[in-house]
Amino acid sequence: MIYRPLQPPKLQSHLQNDYYHYQEYAPQPVLQSTVACYWSSTFQVSSTTLPHTSAYRIIPDGCIDIIFDLDAISVTQGAFVSSWMSTYEVFYPKESMNFFGIRMYIQSVQAIVGYPIADLKGQMLLEELWGHSASTFWEQVIDATDTTMRINIIEQYLQQALYTYDIHPRPAHPLLAHSLQLMYAYDGQIDLATLAQQVHYSERTVRRIFQQEFGIRPKEILDIIRFQSVLQMMYRYPKYSLGELAISGGYYDQSHFIHHFQRYYGLSPGQLSVQDVIQA
Numbered sequence: 255m256i257y258r259p260l261q262p263p264k265l266q267s268h269l270q271n272d273y274y275h276y277q278e279y280a281p282q283p284v285l286q287s288t289v290a291c292y293w294s295s296t297f298q299v300s301s302t303t304l305p306h307t308s309a310y311r312i313i314p315d316g317c318i319d320i321i322f323d324l325d326a327i328s329v330t331q332g333a334f335v336s337s338w339m340s341t342y343e344v345f346y347p348k349e350s351m352n353f354f355g356i357r358m359y360i361q362s363v364q365a366i367v368g369y370p371i372a373d374l375k376g377q378m379l380l381e382e383l384w385g386h387s388a389s390t391f392w393e394q395v396i397d398a399t400d401t402t403m404r405i406n407i408i409e410q411y412l413q414q415a416l417y418t419y420d421i422h423p424r425p426a427h428p429l430l431a432h433s434l435q436l437m438y439a440y441d442g443q444i445d446l447a448t449l450a451q452q453v454h455y456s457e458r459t460v461r462r463i464f465q466q467e468f469g470i471r472p473k474e475i476l477d478i479i480r481f482q483s484v485l486q487m488m489y490r491y492p493k494y495s496l497g498e499l500a501i502s503g504g505y506y507d508q509s510h511f512i513h514h515f516q517r518y519y520g521l522s523p524g525q526l527s528v529q530d531v532i533q534a
Contacts, residue, residue: 256438256439257290257316257359257438257479257482257483258290258291258486259290259315259316259317259357259482259485260315260482260485260486260489261276261293261312261313261315262310262311262312262313262519263276264278264489265485265488265489265526266526269310272298273297273298273299274296274297274298274310274347275294275295275296276293276294276295276296277293277294278291278292278293279291279292279293279294279401279405281405281409282409284413285409285412285413287359287362288358288359288362288365288366288412288416289356289357289358289359289362289412290315290317290357290358290359291357292354292355292356292357292405292408293354293355293357294353294354294355294401295351295352295353295354295355296351296352296353297347297349297350297351297352298350299347299348299349299350309344309345309346310344310345310346310347311342311343311344311345311519311520312339312342312343312345313339313342313518313519313520314339314340314341314342314478314481314482314518315339315357315478315482316359316360316475316478316479316482317357317358317359317360318335318336318337318338318358318360318363318371318374319335319336319355319356319357319358320333320334320335320336320355320356320358320366320367320380321333321334321335321336321353321354321355321356321377322353322354322355322392322395322396323351323352323353324352324353324354324395324396325350325351325352326396328389329379329380329381329388329389329392329393330379330381332392332396333379333380333381333388333391333392333395334377334378334379334380335367335369335374335377335378335379335380335383336374336377337374337375337376337377337378338360338371338374338468338469338470340470340474340478341517341518342518342519342520344520354395354404356408356412359434360434360468360475361430361431361434362416364426365415365416366412366415366416367383367384368383368384368415369383370467371467371468371469372465372466372467372468372469373469374469380392391411394407395407395408426467427463427466427467429453429455429459429460429463430463430464430467430468432453433449433453433460433464433472434475436449436452436453437449437472437475437476437479438479441479441480441483441503441504442475442476442477442478442479442480442481442482442483443480443483443503443504444476446460446461446472446473446476449472449476460472477514477518478518480503480504480514481503481514481515481518481519483503484499484502484503484511484515487499487502487503488523488526496508496511496512496523496524499511499523511523
């Protein structure tokens with residue numbers, strides 16, 4: 255597993271300031287095929303800040319997150335599972351927030367949350383999915399005295415969930431894992447016909463199973479993986495020109511690349527070096 259998606263704070267350094275801080279944490283090796291990262295996101299809004307002038311965005315990354323509100327007073331308000339994102343979202347923080355998240359690869363979600371991905375809509379309460387055990391888990395996470403302890407608690411739970419899944423597996427179509435491995439390996443630059451041929455199923459079957467199991471078309475997943483792969487190139491090689499990025503991403507031309515980029519980011523590639531303000 256080499257696919258590591260990015261979110262805007264990694265690319266737009268100006269977004270981090272005195273009242274906003276975002277950080278990612280790598281999982282231990284045994285969980286690297288399950289978890290893309292853990293992350294923390296903190297806003298400290300006061301009378302001296304002007305949060306309404308700053309736009310923050312969340313972009314599609316091919317993952318699904320369990321999110322904890324560390325300032326919430328109950329699990330009903332403080333733990334939820336996000337659904338698949340197919341477009342960007344922009345928000346303007348007007349109050350302090352303190353979140354911690356588990357960013358999971360889509361093929362791992364059902365093993366962890368025990369719920370069909372296709373049925374996840376919007377933000378679902380963890381309590382709704384897990385019942386009373388959600389409250390116990392949430393309390394342990396928010397009571398952790400530091401990030402290291404918090405991650406240790408989470409990783410113990412994840413490994414137990416995966417062990418239980420291995421012993422009592424919930425049936426999943428065998429083409430899913432193989433298809434996603436190929437999608438990641440090709441950086442999203444593989445057409446559906448070639449993908450279907452390599453997993454030994456028809457294109458129609460691949461479309462049907464992805465829609466049935468994930469509620470998502472395989473073409474949508476491929477597009478997001480390709481978009482995220484280009485973001486990785488921008489992050490690692492900031493001096494790449496638009497033409498070089500377009501070629502590396504397998505786009506027809508710069509115009510095609512920019513259109514695709516704006517669809518998922520809401521900004522053009524050239525705007526990432528400009529402060530993302532409400533007028534943008």
